[in-house]
Amino acid sequence: MNKKIALITGITGQDGSYLAELLLRKKYIVHGIRRRASNPKLDNIKSLLESKKYSKKFFLHYGDLTDSSNLNKLVGRIKPTEIYNLAAQSHVHTSFDVPEYTAQVNGIGCLNLLEAMANHAPKAKFYQASTSELYGENNTKFQNEMTPFQPCSPYSISKLYAYYLTKNYRSRGFFVCNGILFNHESPRRASSFVTKKIVEGIINIKNKKIKKLYLGNLYAKRDWGYAEEFVVAMWKMLQKKKPDDYVISTGKSITVKDFVNKVLKKLGFHYKWMGSGINEVCKDLSSGKNIIEIDKFFFRPTEVNFLRGDYSKAKKNLNWKPKKTLDDLISIMINHEIKNN
Numbered sequence: 001m002n003k004k005i006a007l008i009t010g011i012t013g014q015d016g017s018y019l020a021e022l023l024l025r026k027k028y029i030v031h032g033i034r035r036r037a038s039n040p041k042l043d044n045i046k047s048l049l050e051s052k053k054y055s056k057k058f059f060l061h062y063g064d065l066t067d068s069s070n071l072n073k074l075v076g077r078i079k080p081t082e083i084y085n086l087a088a089q090s091h092v093h094t095s096f097d098v099p100e101y102t103a104q105v106n107g108i109g110c111l112n113l114l115e116a117m118a119n120h121a122p123k124a125k126f127y128q129a130s131t132s133e134l135y136g137e138n139n140t141k142f143q144n145e146m147t148p149f150q151p152c153s154p155y156s157i158s159k160l161y162a163y164y165l166t167k168n169y170r171s172r173g174f175f176v177c178n179g180i181l182f183n184h185e186s187p188r189r190a191s192s193f194v195t196k197k198i199v200e201g202i203i204n205i206k207n208k209k210i211k212k213l214y215l216g217n218l219y220a221k222r223d224w225g226y227a228e229e230f231v232v233a234m235w236k237m238l239q240k241k242k243p244d245d246y247v248i249s250t251g252k253s254i255t256v257k258d259f260v261n262k263v264l265k266k267l268g269f270h271y272k273w274m275g276s277g278i279n280e281v282c283k284d285l286s287s288g289k290n291i292i293e294i295d296k297f298f299f300r301p302t303e304v305n306f307l308r309g310d311y312s313k314a315k316k317n318l319n320w321k322p323k324k325t326l327d328d329l330i331s332i333m334i335n336h337e338i339k340n341n
């Protein structure tokens with residue numbers, strides 16, 4: 001049997017770490033690219049690095065998507081059979097502050113990696129981490145592979161470039177896929193994303209470590225799934241005979257405020273929302289104190305107000321569907337946080 005060798009960019013992130021675990025379980029040799037600037041504790045992949053079982057199967061290399069010479073060298077040396085491009089400046093809000101950097105990493109970085117593949121591993125299968133942010137200011141009830149893109153942030157515009165670039169390599173005969181993934185979360189989500197921020201923040205309030213949590217737009221709706229399940233879909237895309245693009249989502253959508261309500265209820269708070277707009281607050285009825293307030297800083301200059309994905313193509317062609325509900329996901333995140341708080 002031919003050896004399966006995966007190269008994962010973004011290995012230290014949420015998805016990269018779950019994908020590495022999945023592929024190692026499937027007996028792949030896994031190579032990951034980490035940056036010199038990565039958190040030296042490498043929290044998400046610590047268990048893999050410390051595992052004797054994977055000592056000859058899991059390798060890390062220093063690299064950066066913006067360094068094409070580095071990518072060419074690595075792809076030439078590793079000769080991967082599958083490449084997963086998960087690395088990104090992945091924070092939408094931050095992309096308004098660092099638009100050029102975001103374009104370099106997410107746009108040109110994807111080009112650098114596709115070129116390295118074309119030069120050194122042209123038979124490799126390539127996965128590009130595309131995103132539901134591409135739909136932007138849409139007004140459709142569900143978004144699927146046919147829904148027009150209307151990106152509205154430097155982040156999503158950089159991802160639009162990478163999306164079409166990937167398709168162009170496909171037209172030229174390379175096996176490349178776009179996974180259009182809707183929001184997916186887990187205990188490994190960075191604290192600057194809203195789900196993790198809410199879970200962490202409310203537990204810290206309960207444990208009296210902080211007094212209140214500041215949030216931005218409470219009324220944006222997102223389709224939130226579980227990251228560990230979503231990486232399975234990435235792998236499935238590359239096992240098909242023909243490359244294609246797929247929406248991966250749960251098909252359900254709720255507001256940020258409803259996400260907060262679910263966490264507050266699960267943690268036993270008695271509370272009441274009051275006021276509106278920038279003055280909206282959530283009061284803890286036991287202490288009489290505000291536990292959530294709005295801070296203008298967290299609003300985006302342009303916002304994606306509604307996302308709900310139609311994953312029927314993935315269900316039909318990949319036999320993939322989400323299993324965990326949003327309530328399951330919230331419980332997983334809460335339990336992890338309580339254990340580690």
Ligand code: NAP
Pocket residue numbers: 009010011012013014015016033034035037038039063064065066085086087088089090091105129130131132180181182183184185190
């Ligand atoms: P994440 O946790 O933020 O991880 C991002 C990864 O990219 C980290 O490993 C980071 O490394 C790495 N990285 C950043 N800049 C880099 C550079 N210049 N060169 C090499 N590596 C770099 O993101 P995620 O949630 O796992 O998402 C994975 C991918 O899917 C991203 O491309 C994201 O845009 C996309 N996506 C995510 C979602 C979602 O809801 N999670 C949905 C759709 C699409 P360091 O540790 O060094 O910072």
Ligand code: GDD
Pocket residue numbers: 090091092093130131132133181182183184192193194195197214215216217218220221222256298299300303304307
């Ligand atoms: N981060 C953050 N912090 N978001 C907040 C806050 C806050 O304090 N308050 C409200 N929000 C709202 C945002 O305005 C947005 O509408 C929603 O919460 C989700 O924000 P994030 O968790 O930052 O995720 P995102 O939807 O912008 O982007 C994530 O999902 C995309 C897929 O749709 C990221 O993972 C992207 O990389 C990914 O492509």
